[in-house]
Amino acid sequence: MSMTTAIVFWLLAWGMNMQLARSGWRDHRLVRIFVPVLFGVSLLVLWEAAVKSFNVSPVILPAPTDIATRFMAETATLWEDFVQTVLKGALSGYLIGCSAAFLTAIAIDRSRFLTAGLLPIGNFVAALPIIGIAPILVSWFGFDWQSKAAVVVVMVFFPMLVNTVQGLAEASAMQKDLMRTYAAGYFQTLLKLRLPAAMPFIFNGLKIATTLALIGAIVAEYFGSPTRGMGFRISTGVGSLSIDLVWAEIAVAALTGSAAYGLVAFFEKRLTFWHPSQRQ
Amino acid sequence: MTRLLPVLTVLLAIVALWYAAVAPMNIRQALDMAERGGAVVVPEGSRVRSETSVWTLMAQNTGEIARGYALDRPRLPTPVQVGAELWKTTGEMALRGRAFSTRSLIYHGWITLQSTLFGFALGTAIGILGAVGIVYSRTMEMSVMPWAIISQTVPIVALAPMIIVLSSQLGIEERAVPKAIISAYLCFFPVLVGMVKGLRSPSREQLDLLRTYNAGGFASFLKLRLPASVPYLFTSLKIGVAAALVGTIVGELPTGAISGLGARILIGDQFGTPLAIWAALFAAAILAGALVTLIGWLQGLAMRRMGVRA
Structure with missing residues (x-):
């Protein structure tokens, strides 16, 4: 996954969170859980893409997927x-x-x-x-x-x-x-x-x-x-x-x-x- | 005076308890020393003694109990020993003009203080900016606030060695940087929470009043929300500075740092010199007390300047 895709994903996620935060659903329980989870996932995607696209050595910072495998x-x-x-x-x-x-x-x-x-x-x-x-x-x-x-x-x-x-x-x-x-x-x-x-x-x-x-x-x-x-x-x-x-x-x-x-x-x-x- | 008396009494009781605890804690070591020195000890041989309870040992060797109060490397030093060690490594060295030699706690305290203040400034800045973002953006509040809470339930010490490895791999040679990051991590949260509370403390009427004055968002932030948040800010700064010091010391403990109060504790552990550990601990406590008192004093000053009567 390239860095650009990850950044686009992050922006989309943030935009969606903004929509949700403004919508009438914002005090619904599921939305209150979904918004921070989406934010966290988009950060993980950024981390993964940064490690993979810049070829960061796993000795410095392993990608989230590597950590999950381990x-x-x-x-x-x-x-x-x-x-x-x-x-x-x-x-x-x-x-x-x-x-x-x-x-x-x-x-x-x-x-x-x-x-x-x-x-x-x-x-x-x-x-x-x-x-x-x-x-x-x-x-x-x-x-x-x-x-x-x-x-x-x-x-x-x-x-x-x-x-x-x-x-x-x-x-x-x-x-x-x-x-x-x-x-x-x-x-x-x-x-x-x-x-x-x-x-x-x-x-x-x-x-x-x-x-x-x-x-x-x-x-x-x-x-x-x-x-x-x-x-x-x-x-x-x-x-x-x-x-x-x-x-x-x-x-x-x-x-x-x-x-x-x-x-x-x-x-x-x-x-x-x-x-x-x-x-x- | 009415508030001082109970505190002093409790302190005195703690010191008395401490002195009482020294005897049973050090009796085995004291008896070993006495036996090596040729004195008659009941029962003989430290192997036999390790199976006897300390109370029996104390009852059978009443003459040797005093020895436990003057050991070089005691399991539990007396308050006087700790105080003497503290004086030897601070005041006495300062009097001889060697306040900043590497053996002096003033030097190590200074190293720790630098990282603490650096991390404190960083954490406070992040906390205040985050609070402003959270107060003004609903999206920020909904997506960042839960993570800010979760971040505090993550034991930072698990991350501490990683932060140090990461920053050394990235070519940051300065030891102070990773320590400051750890202390900023511990310090930002109380500031964030306090500032969010403070920025939201103006009432609806006050905000409406500013609107009737035709004040814009920025003017009402500068003239109402910010001043209203000052008492909250100082209260959380007191918690924050103590947390920043804890962070610095945690950053120094497991990482093989050479200077700093945490490193003194580590080195004292490795070389088996308990007095050095205790002296460093008390120096850290004094530093924490001084920092919190200083912020309390600044708070009083700021509040008086802003026209609040104490």
Whole structure:
């Protein structure tokens, strides 16, 4: 495919998107999905044509079709790496870190003093490049997935803590008073008023944490891992110039990240349907 | 004062916890050192000790616990050790006039800061331009916005080595360029989202008022939308600059960079000098704090200039 065809295709796709964006269908669900997909496909076509027509060496940038072929050929390796990095490292760290932060938030929420002390510190730590502690934790917990999970725990803890504490402060004094007139105790108020009110914040924290969890698990593997895992494959793939395999791993990481984010967003929609930001 | 007291208390508690954790973390190493030095250690031999729990070891060798607080290469250094290392590689070197020698963290911090600011400027520019495009073109909004969100769910670190390979293959020798691209990638999204919100913040009435003044699209952009977006911009710039620093350090970590705070962490790991890692980590934290504070200060200045009362 020549570069001109690709550019013409891209222009046609953009024109069609413009038509769709102006048409009466623009708020239809299918159109909302179709427009960005068409845009993405037209970019891939541009990439493919650029690589093929300028004869870019596959060592520099492989074409999307080459990456797809390699992806299909290496599914066993990719799955092994996925299990090691995502299911063992990132997911276990994510679950431990998020639930620890959630429980800590509920515990410190009872004391105004602790909240006032921890919130600024948590906010500060959440902005730090915590990823740098990866080598320390790898030397503490060994090369296998436990150290990756530990890095993930530390990375997701503070954003999750800060969001949950803020969410728990969300219920208004009026609402709390109403609960008191119902003779509700601490746990009833927590369960029926404050936790539901905190849900949008908690989900925000969970969303931030999904991305951080993948980043943490992959970076920690650069500092030592058994001979499997996405980070391991990427760093060795770059060294041995099997760039198409690296891109296949990147595709897996991208799909995993988007899917995890989508999953959290799905539950958010289900559980916080009452919130203004979720109403149609 | 009422806000400072709780923060200080929590900080103090963290430091106390840290000190308490040093003893069990370092006891094995301390006992190994003591045994090599000829002291009597119960039980003997590090092989035997590796099967005993640290609490038993501490209970049986109370005399040797203190040794764990003064190791050269501790598993967990004390805050004082980290502070001393930080001072040794910054202030002390600056006093001797060697602030920019390759052993000084000032030099490495400066390298990191340069890429961070470069990436921050790039990311902010992309974010603002993208936001203007999204606010003014429906097609842009519908086709680009979902990808901007998806781009943030892609773990950039997976791409980092690729970006570095690509730019070196393309003949870009400068180490700072790929790092800046990575930090721009992390930094553009908060700016984009904040600016879209900000540019859309003027109300219908305000936009209508400008129309009654016969203001064109460009005039209403310059005189209403842009000023209205400034508070949103600064808030997202604070997040953006922190993200840019994370991006630079991530760009330095896995790539065999020689200079920069991330490279200090990497080298500290390879040479087994935990103190160097901890000092570089704290230097990065101080840098992040300074950058965020600086933008907060600029925000206050800009808001006062624009006539907003704090």
